[in-house]
Every structure is written in C-alpha cells, then in structure tokens.
Amino acid sequence: MQLKRVVVTGMGAITPLGNTLQEFWDGLVNGVSGADFITQFDASKFKTRFACEVKNFDPTSYLDKKEARKIDRFSQFALVVSDQAMADAGLHRDTINADRGGVVFASGIGGINTFQTEVSEYAKGDGTPRFNPFFIPKMILDIAAGQISMRHNLRGPNFAVVSACASSTNSLMEAYNLLRLGKADFILAGGSESVICEAGVGGFNAMKAMSERNDDPKTASRPYDKDRDGFVMGEAAGIVVLETLESALARGARIYCEIAGAGATADAHHITAPHPEGLGARNVMIAALEDAGMKAEDIDYINTHGTSTPLGDGAEVKAITDVFGEHAYNLNISSTKSMTGHCLGAAGVIEAIACIESVVNDVVPPTINHFTDDPDLDPKLNFTFNKAQKRTVNAALSNTFGFGGHNACVIVKKYVA
Incomplete structure (x- = not known):
C-alpha cells in the first residue's frame, strides 16, 4: 500500500506568550518569559507561587456566555484554537466533506478545575449530593475532542489521547498515521491543558518537581543552566491541521510544511524519573528518523523536552549525543519551555508549532x-542560549516525554512539491 504524504495547512495557538499564533511566535523569537505570579487563586501559602498563565483570556469574547459556562477552561482553549486553525487552513464547516474530517485531541489531565470545584463544594455541605449536571461532561479529557467535532461538523475519526506530557505529540502521530493510511482527508490534532489551580500546583509541589524561585519568577525556567531547580507550570492549547497532500493540492491550500515521521517509545524505568542514560529518548528519536526515512544529518534543529529539571535535561542531552554523534555539534538545540513553562499535555503541540515556524521562517x-554553564553538559553543543538564531532549517525534530516513561517525537520538514 502506498502511504499518503501529510502536510500542515493550518495552525492555532493560545499560550502564555499570547492568544494567537503570531503573538506566540513573536514571543518565542524575542525571548519573552511568560512567567509571573499566579492570579487564578491565592497561592500565598504554596511553595511555588508563580506560573506561566494564559493572559487576558475572556471566554465570552469567543464563545456564547451560556456555552462557556458549560465547559472547563481547557475545553474553552480548545474551541478557540480550533476556530483559529480552521480559519488559517481555509476550511469551513459548511463547505467541507464532514465525513472526511477528524479530530485527535489530547490533554494530560483534563478538567481538574471542574473536579476540584465540584468536590470542594460537596465537602462543604451536609453530605447531600448536589452536583452540577455538567460536572462529568466538563471534566473528562476526551470532551474537548467531542466539542471541536460538534463545533466544526467533523464526523470522521474522533478520539482523545493521553500520555501525560507526551499527549499532544502522540495526538499528532495518531492523526498522521490515520491520514497516511487514507482514513481521512484532514484532521485537527493537538492538545490543551489548564491545571493552574490549588490541586494542580499543590500536587506537583508535593512531588518536588517545580521550581520554587519565588523571588524571580521570570527567570525560574532555566533549562540546561547549572542552577535549574525544577519546571515552571504553564497552560496552553494548540492545534495543527494535518491534511493529505492530495487533499491540500486539490483545494489549493497554503502548505506550511510536511510531516516527515514520528515515533513513540517507553522508558520502562520509573513512574516519574527519566531513564538515567536517556534510553527511551534515544530510542524514540531513532524510531522517528527511521519512520521518516531520514539520517541524523538531515536534522537542523531539535526542540527539546528540556523542562529545567536536574535529571531530565541531562538525560535528554545524553540521548541526543548518542543518536546524532558528531552531527550533534551542527545542530541548534533549544527548549522553548524556558519561555512558555511546561504546558503538560499541550506542550507537544505548541513545541511542534515552534518547529513548524522554524522551518517556515529559518x-x-x-x-x-x-x-x-552546567559542567555536566557538553559546552560544544549549541543550546541557542538567550537569543534566537537565523539559520536554514530544512528539518526540525520535537521531543516530548511524560510521567510513566512515555516518549514521543515528531519530525517536520520543508515541503517540496
């Protein structure tokens, strides 16, 4: 069977750097930090009192007020970026072939805000169960995929993916595979996360996973720095419209780039810690390169998982040097989490968008x-510290890794007719 080529024809993003795709990209290339003190709840008694929040987001500016009340914040984000991506791709619900359009959408945690609110309200009462009838439909993490399909009349493949912080990269991979097998003409793939609440911040604090640099939030996310002390929580949503090349050409769509390949592996090591030798990370990059039919030397840029944790950053760098050998010194490597924070289940898609923009804009x-400098990290590697760099980017690779040992990787490349 001849596999179909898959291209990117639309994108949408809401991130701590801005609520549009252009604002997001401008923030990245200008090195803007999205971190600041938490505004969504009183964090004064928490070990970490800052995060990378989405700013100036009023759901009623995009959604009907009654509709907005019925869905969790992570789903509100999802619907807005779906509108952005459909418009960017030149697709409209009234003119598409609804049976050939799908949604594969991810979240690492889903509607934790809704869960916290409903359970807290019950605990305050006398034991009488008084729950919102929208409690379950607001909370479950697959609901965003369902909401997107209903909003845009997409009746093709529709499901959710969860693999912790690798979730939305896995959603891209699943959509890519469905398309190249001919199961749909286009699929909206991505993810959304909004967990900056007492339960989210408190839970990660208890694990000692997050930075506690409360005296300097803007610089707290510092991947590959000797003094990194944990990740900074972020929230975001992103969607990439993936489309078969023949469908894109038939409708005269603008093509951003091509999806070259993807891979997924497991560490099989620990519930939260990465394999110390970066074994799973090494294997997933090899799998993606093999899937793409590419050599290590074909990659110009790696957007790393790079969460700013002492163990994780080092293990990934070791994996990169193992896979790329001498070519590792020709690569640009960067962690955009230094600006967005770690957006958990949405991290993969917004970092894939960063790779796509890098390929488009060089x-x-x-x-x-x-x-x-961290003396344990090879100083000859180009981590693209502190300032964006112009260079030809023919192909870029994006890594995401999640609790449970999940690893996912996607490669994008310049489209050549």
Whole structure:
C-alpha cells in the first residue's frame, strides 16, 4: 500500500506568550518569559507561587456566555484554537466533506478545575449530593475532542489521547498515521491543558518537581543552566491541521510544511524519573528518523523536552549525543519551555508549532534564562542560549516525554512539491 504524504495547512495557538499564533511566535523569537505570579487563586501559602498563565483570556469574547459556562477552561482553549486553525487552513464547516474530517485531541489531565470545584463544594455541605449536571461532561479529557467535532461538523475519526506530557505529540502521530493510511482527508490534532489551580500546583509541589524561585519568577525556567531547580507550570492549547497532500493540492491550500515521521517509545524505568542514560529518548528519536526515512544529518534543529529539571535535561542531552554523534555539534538545540513553562499535555503541540515556524521562517527560538554553564553538559553543543538564531532549517525534530516513561517525537520538514 502506498502511504499518503501529510502536510500542515493550518495552525492555532493560545499560550502564555499570547492568544494567537503570531503573538506566540513573536514571543518565542524575542525571548519573552511568560512567567509571573499566579492570579487564578491565592497561592500565598504554596511553595511555588508563580506560573506561566494564559493572559487576558475572556471566554465570552469567543464563545456564547451560556456555552462557556458549560465547559472547563481547557475545553474553552480548545474551541478557540480550533476556530483559529480552521480559519488559517481555509476550511469551513459548511463547505467541507464532514465525513472526511477528524479530530485527535489530547490533554494530560483534563478538567481538574471542574473536579476540584465540584468536590470542594460537596465537602462543604451536609453530605447531600448536589452536583452540577455538567460536572462529568466538563471534566473528562476526551470532551474537548467531542466539542471541536460538534463545533466544526467533523464526523470522521474522533478520539482523545493521553500520555501525560507526551499527549499532544502522540495526538499528532495518531492523526498522521490515520491520514497516511487514507482514513481521512484532514484532521485537527493537538492538545490543551489548564491545571493552574490549588490541586494542580499543590500536587506537583508535593512531588518536588517545580521550581520554587519565588523571588524571580521570570527567570525560574532555566533549562540546561547549572542552577535549574525544577519546571515552571504553564497552560496552553494548540492545534495543527494535518491534511493529505492530495487533499491540500486539490483545494489549493497554503502548505506550511510536511510531516516527515514520528515515533513513540517507553522508558520502562520509573513512574516519574527519566531513564538515567536517556534510553527511551534515544530510542524514540531513532524510531522517528527511521519512520521518516531520514539520517541524523538531515536534522537542523531539535526542540527539546528540556523542562529545567536536574535529571531530565541531562538525560535528554545524553540521548541526543548518542543518536546524532558528531552531527550533534551542527545542530541548534533549544527548549522553548524556558519561555512558555511546561504546558503538560499541550506542550507537544505548541513545541511542534515552534518547529513548524522554524522551518517556515529559518529561525531557531532561544533557550532563555541561561546564566551559568552546567559542567555536566557538553559546552560544544549549541543550546541557542538567550537569543534566537537565523539559520536554514530544512528539518526540525520535537521531543516530548511524560510521567510513566512515555516518549514521543515528531519530525517536520520543508515541503517540496
């Protein structure tokens, strides 16, 4: 069977750097930090009192007020970026072939805000069960995929993907595979996350996973810096419209780039810690390169998982040097989490969008907040510290890894007719 080529024809993004695709990309190339003190709840008694929040987001500016009340914040994000991506791709619900359009959408946690609110309200009462009838439909993480399909009349493949912080990269991979097998003409793939609440921040604090640099939130996310002390929580949503090449050409669509390949592996090591030798990360990059029929030397830029944790950053760098050998020194490497924070289940798609923009614009966004070299990391590697760099980017690779040992990787490349 001849597999179909898959291209990107539309994108949408809401991130801590801005609520549109252009604002997001401008923030990345200008090295803007999205971190600040938490506004969504009183965090004064928490070990971490800052995060990378989405700013100036009023759901009623995009959605009917009654509709907005019925869906969790992560689903509100999802619907807005679906509108952005459909418009960007030149697709409209009244003119598409609804049976050939699908949605594969991810979240690492789903509607934790709704869960916290409903359970807290019950606990305050006398034990009488008084729950909102929308409690379950607001909370479950697959509901965003369902909401997107209903909003845009997409009756093709529709499901959710969850693999912790690798979730939305896995959603891209699943959509890519469905398309190249001919199961649909186009699929909206991506993810959304909004967990900046007492339960989310408190839970990650209890694991000692997050930075506690409350005296300097803007510089707290510092991947590959000697003094990194944990990740900064972020929230975001992103969607990429993936489409078969023949469908895109038939309707005269603008093509951003081509999906070259993808891979998925497991560490099989620990519930939260990465394999110390970066084994799963190494294997997933090899799998993606093999799927793409590419050599290590074909990659110009790697958007790393790079969460700013002491263990994770080092293990991924070791995996990169193992896979790319001498070519590792020709690569640009950067972690855009230094600017967006770690957006959990949405991290993969917004970082894939960063890779797509790099391929389109031949610019590599920086790893900001670098102050002190880590003696355990090879100083000859180009981590693109503090300032974006212009270079030809023919192909870019995006890594995401999740609790449970999940690893996912996607490769994008310039489209050649």
